[in-house]
Amino acid sequence: MRAGFIGLGTMGKPMAYNLAKGGFLSSVWNRTQIIAKTLAQTLNITYAQTPAELATAVEVICICVTGDKEVLVITEALAPNLNPQKIVIDFSTVSAETARQAAAIVRSQGGDFLDCPVSGGLEGARNSTLTMMVGGHQVTLEKIRPLLNTMGKSITHMGEVGTGQSTKAVNQIMAAGINQAVTEALAFGEAQGLDMDKAIEAISQGAAGNWFLEKRGKTMVQGTFNLGFKITLHHKDLSICKAMAAQLGFSLPLAEGMLTDYQQLIDQGFGEEDISALYRLKRPN
The missing domain is CATH 1.10.1040.10 (N-(1-d-carboxylethyl)-l-norvaline Dehydrogenase; domain 2)
Incomplete structure (x- = not known):
């Protein structure tokens, strides 16, 4: 299962690193490209020029960005390259309504979406001990649970999309x-x-x-x-x-x-x- 990571900030970068340690990460993208390029060279993986390019290369797309607008902009950018084999996981903290809007975009292309906000701060991100609150289809969660286990210690399915947020x-x-x-x-x-x-x-x-x-x-x-x-x-x-x-x-x-x-x-x-x-x-x- 190949995964890509979008958003290499305070939380995203150590999360992506642990995903790579677990053997899942194959590509990264960040708004500031030098950050993605440097991490990709360190981990011996690829870095994408755009979110859409990343989406073509992986089955699971992880997002960890600052706010609601960013999540929706990135989801729209991913949309043309999504299909029924693609799963988008959003680790950002946004509103429940934004999660539902992002899910609608992804599902309109046949893919699936999980809102998966995390708690545990920088220590949790570094030490793979994050707590994850997941909204979306249970069957989709089970598909990617091994991937989440590389970053978190507690993963709870809360219900439909939006309940995680x-x-x-x-x-x-x-x-x-x-x-x-x-x-x-x-x-x-x-x-x-x-x-x-x-x-x-x-x-x-x-x-x-x-x-x-x-x-x-x-x-x-x-x-x-x-x-x-x-x-x-x-x-x-x-x-x-x-x-x-x-x-x-x-x-x-x-x-x-x-x-x-x-x-x-x-x-x-x-x-x-x-x-x-x-x-x-x-x-x-």
Whole structure:
């Protein structure tokens, strides 16, 4: 099963690398061609000049790009070269409606489409431990499951196309709440003069322990915000969540508060930092 990868950014590049380690990757494309060319030379595979060229060379086309518009533009570009033997997997985080539109384009050419957003950040992409939430036909998922296993540790079929993205939206809102809770609580601890390394160790073993506290707690209190998931990307994802909620007449006050906080950090020039940089707004002056 030959696969191609479109979008070699922060998440896409390590995902493509692990796909190659699994023996599936044969071609890549990226908007900035030098990135695709360099990776192709490193992995001894080909790089395509266009998405359409990549589609002719492989059976499975993986997409991992920034937003809704990009997903639809690329899917339209792939369409002329799709057929019943082609499967398109979108790892991007977009709206459920965009996933359904992309699926309609692919299926109109006889191919099939899975929306497969991921969670786990840069560490998960590098270590092949991503969590994947999949929308689409179960039979199609089973065909490409060995391919997904090279990049993720947890793969859950959620239902029809769009349900993967809907589940990712739930994940992103929950991640926002955890970020708020952890940064605010640690700032409170620092204001009291606690030994924060000891406090984090103690709390991590109790009911309030969580991945974010374990992986980001000690670095954030030191003023270090090593990239795992960019503020700009979480801001984009929460904007998608807000739009999806508005269509349902559903209120998301926590997400809206996070959008305000993230925008403040972006305006201050911190948008490319990890989301743990929210601590900048919480810590004692």
